[in-house]
Amino acid sequence: MRIVVGEGSCGVASGAKKTEAALAALLAGRGGGIALEKAGCVGNCYLEPIVDVYADDGSLSARYVHATEDRAADILEGAADDLLISGEDAAFLTQQERIVLRNAGLINPEKIEEYIAAGGYEALKKALTQMTPEGVIEEIKASGLRGRGGAGFPTWFKWDAARNADAGGGAKYMVCNADEGDPGAFMDRSVLEGDPHAVLEGMAIGGYAIGAREGVIYVRAEYPLAIVRLETAIAQAEEKGVLGEDIFGSGFGFSIRIKAGAGAFVCGEETALIASLEGERGMPRLKPPFPAQKGFWKQPTNINNVETFANVPFVIREGGAAFAAFGTEKSKGTKVFALAGKIKKGGLVEVPMGLPLKDVIYGIGGGIKNDRAFKAVQMGGPSGGCIPAALADTPVDYESITQTGAIVGSGGMIVMDEDTCMVDMARYFLDFTRKESCGKCNYCRIGTKRMLEILERITAGKGEDGDIEKLEELAVKIKDGSLCGLGQTAPNPVLTTIRYFRNEYEDHIFKKKCTAHYCKALIRYEITDACKGCTLCAKNCPVDAIAGKVKEKHEIDQGLCIKCGKCEDNCKFGAVVRD
């Protein structure tokens, strides 16, 4: 028997390490026969901590969810049936099609043997011993794989350009973009934590294809666990000889090192990333020359996203056609989405491209938390946009999503309900891009600030006639006047919310109303007849704006109220409402 505790960041945050310790302590007193292991995140983040029990023949015999430390003994005794995953929750996974996440949550990411046992490094062996670099690129071309970092550029094309670039006798570099800057996305983190070897293998295959002997992974500093797992994986791969000199006796050598980012969204952009790798301020530069011609240390460099690399071993091992069997005409394969926000079942979802949005949100994600009304889904983060509920039939592929004004982006999917204010969301993203603008282009640096000021004014109840038009005008100019993708896409969250939720802007500006009851300046707190007169609200009001006798309905003096919401937080009867 084998017990596996899911220890991705989400599992650990839910107490998985404590569960593991409790299991270990109990097992220590029992004598052998049962192995205790850990794995990455299987994807059902909303059910963490998750403990899997495998029978001796390797089959999964039980999956326990919300398996906190106090239930460890019950799990070992077989007295935790109440924690067994329900059929509905199990369907969260069975409805998916997993290529990138094939090993996530199943193998121990800190043991290369488990990756190898699952077919790992076979693709690298095949590439190095049976294929030419050109043949590898052909196979990638046949797969139709497009970059998963946001732009969706065909991977084979970039590899081909880097392969044909003249290194002038110097080196070429293979860089993995693990900066995962979209705030609200965690696909890359889960892959790095759950299956780091898939990324290393993909990079080595890519290195062989373009003629690079050195790889660098640029990981964001906020992912300490991912960095540790990658370091372990690299050390084990070197020991096994799947990284290093003369891999599989092919004469090809490849090494990989890690470089931790230092917290700058713009460093996800290729040329900024390269500047950062060189120890500089991460400022983008004009392209061309493209990194494929002049990249890291001015040498030919290819940059791909984590998920792009994680697809590569599958494509080489199973063939491009097997990958292309999934997806649509122009968007091949599967895509991992990080489902979060006001969703019942938040976690990692990998589906064939082209599946309708609603199948992801309702079919797999179980719909909206607390059964509120679905309003929109944000895709593409600060570069993307909000797709309204009315377009829930849109197939998730690059072209269809772009048509809505959003982008597939790196795979963040933040679900919003009727309590989410769309003007505030636009303000939120502009606040983000304004802070993250590197400052090189005037339009990006100053334009985003001006847009933010207008949005802040609107949400503060001081919107004016003409504000929407001013936002639209600025948006076009910022798009045109910015050098890199950050500025070129920064207005998208504003443009899509104006396009689909213009009425909310108008309500804020002209009626001084926030229909989502979110913007503080535009709401009133009121006490309803549900009030039992417990006096808690009055006691907690910092400005003594609430009056009323014990056991009698209380009243709020609107003139005194500062809208801090303490009354609502403290009311046990839901009698304080926002209007």
Added chain:
Amino acid sequence: MFAEIEPVMEKYAGVPGSLITILQKTQEAYGYLAEDAIFYIAQRTGVPASKIYGVATFYTQFRLKPVGKYILMLCKGTACHVNGAAGIEEAVSEHLGIADGETTADGLFTLDVVACLGCCSLAPVMMVKGPAGEETHGALTKDRVRAIIDEIGAGEKSLKA
């Protein structure tokens, strides 16, 4: 002086492109980048102090002021924002009397608002970085976040006693 970063200097001072790594290791050792540390790095690497300052201020990870023993990395990424992170920040600020970037007078807590810790499905989320490493807390409420802070505070008090 700066003995703690001597091994780092030996390994990286002469390696081009290592400035960010050196700054990260220096901050790891001292908690922040002091002015004299920046001048020392300039002297050892030959990179002008002005340029080091430029790099240090470009990246949000680097701090030029001392920090508390525990850093409260409160997430305000999109998923956390949608799930009420603004209210959590208010609760922390009020409870400790500090705003983003500030440190409590007793030197125990620094509030650091960040954009996404990658645990979005547990939103709202906070990572506490302390002497024993990082611990992430999810599904925060105002009450829970106050309780987490109080628990750390109480642990520190009993340490002293």
